Each structure stands twice: as structure tokens, then as C-alpha cells.
Amino acid sequence: MKKNWFVEILLSSIGKKLLMAITGFSFCLFLTAHLIGNLTLYGGKFFFLSYVTRLHSLGIIINIAEICLLFMAIVHIGMGCLLFYENTKARPIKYAIKVSGGGRTIGSSTMPYTGLFLFLFIIMHLFNFHFVDKGEKTIYKIVTDILSNPFYVAFYIFAMGVVAIHVSHGFWSVFQTLGLNHPKYMPLIKNIGIAFSIIIGIGFGFIPIYISLFA
Amino acid sequence: MIKNINLTLKIWRQDAPDKEGRFETYEANEISTDISFLEMLDIVNEKLIIEGKDIIAFDNDCREGICGMCGAVINGRPHGPQRGTTLCQLHMRHFSDNEVIIIEPFRAAPFKVIKDLVVDRGSLDELIKTYGYISVNTGGAPDGNAIPIPEEIAEKAMDAASCIGCGACVASCPNASAMLFVGAKVSHLSLLPQGKIEAARRVLAMVKKADNIGFGNCTNEKECEVTCPKQVSIENIARLNREFIKACFCSTAK
Numbered sequence A: 001m002k003k004n005w006f007v008e009i010l011l012s013s014i015g016k017k018l019l020m021a022i023t024g025f026s027f028c029l030f031l032t033a034h035l036i037g038n039l040t041l042y043g044g045k046f047f048f049l050s051y052v053t054r055l056h057s058l059g060i061i062i063n064i065a066e067i068c069l070l071f072m073a074i075v076h077i078g079m080g081c082l083l084f085y086e087n088t089k090a091r092p093i094k095y096a097i098k099v100s101g102g103g104r105t106i107g108s109s110t111m112p113y114t115g116l117f118l119f120l121f122i123i124m125h126l127f128n129f130h131f132v133d134k135g136e137k138t139i140y141k142i143v144t145d146i147l148s149n150p151f152y153v154a155f156y157i158f159a160m161g162v163v164a165i166h167v168s169h170g171f172w173s174v175f176q177t178l179g180l181n182h183p184k185y186m187p188l189i190k191n192i193g194i195a196f197s198i199i200i201g202i203g204f205g206f207i208p209i210y211i212s213l214f215a
Numbered sequence B: 001m002i003k004n005i006n007l008t009l010k011i012w013r014q015d016a017p018d019k020e021g022r023f024e025t026y027e028a029n030e031i032s033t034d035i036s037f038l039e040m041l042d043i044v045n046e047k048l049i050i051e052g053k054d055i056i057a058f059d060n061d062c063r064e065g066i067c068g069m070c071g072a073v074i075n076g077r078p079h080g081p082q083r084g085t086t087l088c089q090l091h092m093r094h095f096s097d098n099e100v101i102i103i104e105p106f107r108a109a110p111f112k113v114i115k116d117l118v119v120d121r122g123s124l125d126e127l128i129k130t131y132g133y134i135s136v137n138t139g140g141a142p143d144g145n146a147i148p149i150p151e152e153i154a155e156k157a158m159d160a161a162s163c164i165g166c167g168a169c170v171a172s173c174p175n176a177s178a179m180l181f182v183g184a185k186v187s188h189l190s191l192l193p194q195g196k197i198e199a200a201r202r203v204l205a206m207v208k209k210a211d212n213i214g215f216g217n218c219t220n221e222k223e224c225e226v227t228c229p230k231q232v233s234i235e236n237i238a239r240l241n242r243e244f245i246k247a248c249f250c251s252t253a254k
């Protein structure tokens, strides 16, 4: 049976990359919004809670956003695993020694591993703060309780480092995959990618430290 | 000044595509640093012939860096440690006395080892046959300047066309992807007016063929660009992606 042209595009090597790029870039936008929201934690209990209340008052919009994120996560993780499998299969006999010529970065060479770690992290993160009984405790209390445990503090800081590493390659890679490599703009895009990953890493990573010390 | 060095070579030996391969150790003594890597292997082979042993098989032809026939992985680097150089143009002055050199064939599922360091790169020819060309009627040759092409475009097309099809991009890619090769061919042709006519059909056919052959998927690792002896840029892969998106969504080609 002849496949539909659109399905055929999405399952081609470039199509899979396009799916990775579009979903990955959407996650970058999500991270930006999520970080801005979480920065209200520095404003103290009431400031944070008023942010949370307003966020939840968006109602159906939040539910739609959650479904979109879930759908994109399935695509991103599914395609990521498929790429990893196919790319491993494309070189069945490994080199005795393989040395980088300087093209790869820590980010690019660890994408599947940092990605899978993030998958596990996201599940844990959701069980920490999403699938919890919010009737008895305020979400502020839930956050401060979890982050009073040194294990969680260390784990969250580590995970934010992993996000930064994943995005340090992912960000510019999106533009290359979409064909937006231009000699005038590419250096800027690469720098924005590095700056973005540092901001994400430090921005999120400092929250557990602040909460455990001062809240 | 003439300088000689002694080397220990660990070379991949494999008798046939379906036979098990293994590393064997050879001593290469009194090697002049002025000779090329392939000439060094010639010397090792001459000694093997005198000893009545099977010589080490490796591909080569022009030995001046233009045909794309040579190539092996030297200490983990396809075409050796020198940037922008084919293996035949790599000189022994880049190695030091008593160095151990590990020599392996290019490795990728579509590149079957034929013997020792010789691999079958027919899959790249398959890609060219698929649509790495333009269709024109024969007849009197048109005037070279009949279609004006801006200098910048001509240069970009020429940069892409400098690909010699050696396969080092595939060998160096952590995913064994052939995207730099396909990107170079698609760019070279689609930049020029003669190639634009079939651009959409070409890019769809070549990407599909590369997938079917079993090359990996590009994940923008940039290893191909730093390994390519002709220093073909990954801008050509971005152009390939662009041409692919255009062909998929803005043309009637399937």
C-alpha cells in the first residue's frame, strides 16, 4: 500500500528530525514560561501562591496546554528513541578507537542519554508536584517540604544541569534542522543557544538552593 | 633534512566480507617523514611480498587528493589527524618516532568491508544514480555564459561540488549518516539554474534512497564537516533540509 505523502515525509530521516526540532523548540518555549513563573518563588509565599492561583484560573487553556505538552513529549521521546535505535544500527561494527575531530560537543554527543534522564526526571517531577493531594497543603508548602530534603535539592540541581546540557545542543540544532543556517545569523543563534541553556540551568538550579536555605 | 622514524602498526585484516576480522601488528622501520601514508603502507607491503605473505589491501588511485578513492581510519580519525587532507596526501611528518598507529576501515552498515581496509562504497554511487544529475537533451554545447549566474552562487555550488565522494563524512559521523554527501550533491545542483528544474524531485528521491540504504539520521554533530578532506560545510545540510521542506510542502513532487 502506498503511504500517504505526509506520513512518508514524517517518517523520513529529515521528517523525524523536523518533529524533534519542532517539539524540542516548543519545550524551550515551555521552559522559558515555566522559569518565569517559578521565579515568583523568590517573592515569598504569597507572591508565589497568587501566581499559582492566576495560572490555574486560566482553566481550560491550561488543560489544552497540558495535553499539547503530553502529546509533544510522546513525539519527542518516541522519535528520539527511534533515532537512537536506527543510528546505532547504522554502524553495527564499532571502531576500535574513535576520536572526535572537534565537531561534537558534550551536548551533542549525549543527547539520547541526557534525554532519557530528563524523561525519568519529568516523571519524578510530576509525582512531586503534579499528582499530589493539594487539598491539605498549599503548593508552596509542598515545594518547601520536598526541597527541605537534601537528596531532592541535589537531585533537582543535577537535573537542571542535564537540561542545560541537552538544550546547549538542541537550541542551535533546531535552526540547522529547519534549514535556518545562515552565515550572518548562525553565530548569533549559537550564542543565544549557549546563553539560553546557562540561563535555564542557573535560573532553575538556584531555586532549590534558595528554598532550602531561606524558605 | 631527512628524518626516519620507526612505527608500530595495528592494522585491521579481514579476508572477505563474511569472514571475521582482527587486528594484526606490523613494524614499519626506517620510514622517511617525507613520504605519504600510502607510500608507507607500500613499503610494509613490499616487505610482506618478500616474506611471501598476503599484502594489506587498501584503496587508492590518484594519490593527489582529487579522486576520492583512498581512505581509512587512522587512530580514530578518518583520513588521519590532518584537517582538509585525504589519506594519500597525509605525510609521515605528522607522526612521531615509536608511535603506535591503529588503522581501521571506514565503518558503516552500508559500507561492507571487501578486504582489509577496502570497503564497498557503491551505496554512494547508488545515491548519484538515484538523482545526482540533471537531465538535458544532447546537441550542440550551449555557450558557457548563456545563463548568467552570480559569482557568489557559482562559488557556493563549486564548494559543494568539490565533494570527491570518499565517504569520510559517513565514516566520521557518530550516526553513520550520509547527509553531508547528499547535502553536497543536492546543494551543488539546486543552486544552479540547470539543476533547479528538477530540484524538488531530486531531493525527495535522494533522501528516500539514503534512508532505504540504511544510513543513519543526521543529528547535527558536525563531525563530517571537520573531517571532510574538501571541507564541505554543513551549510549544505541546512540547504538540503530547506530544499526538502520546500519540496514536501511547496511543490507537487512526491
Ligand code: HEM
Residues within 6 Å of the ligand: A017, A020, A021, A022, A023, A024, A025, A027, A028, A031, A076, A077, A079, A080, A081, A083, A084, A111, A112, A114, A115, A116, A118, A119, A120, A122, A166, A167, A169, A170, A171, A173, A174, A175, A177, B218, B219, B220
Ligand atoms: C523527556 C525526554 C527527552 C528525550 C528522550 C529527548 C531526546 C532527544 C534526542 C534523542 C534528541 C535528538 C538529538 C538530535 O537529533 O540532535 C533531542 C533533541 C532535542 N531535544 Fe530532547 N529529549 C527529551 C526531553 C527534552 C526536553 C525536556 C527538552 C526541553 C528543552 C528537549 C529539547 C530538545 C531540543 C531543542 C532538541 C533539538 C532538536 C533538533 O535536533 O533539531 N528535549 N532530544
Ligand code: FES
Residues within 6 Å of the ligand: B059, B060, B061, B062, B063, B064, B065, B066, B067, B068, B069, B070, B071, B086, B087, B088, B089
Ligand atoms: S587516492 Fe585519490 S584522493 Fe587519495
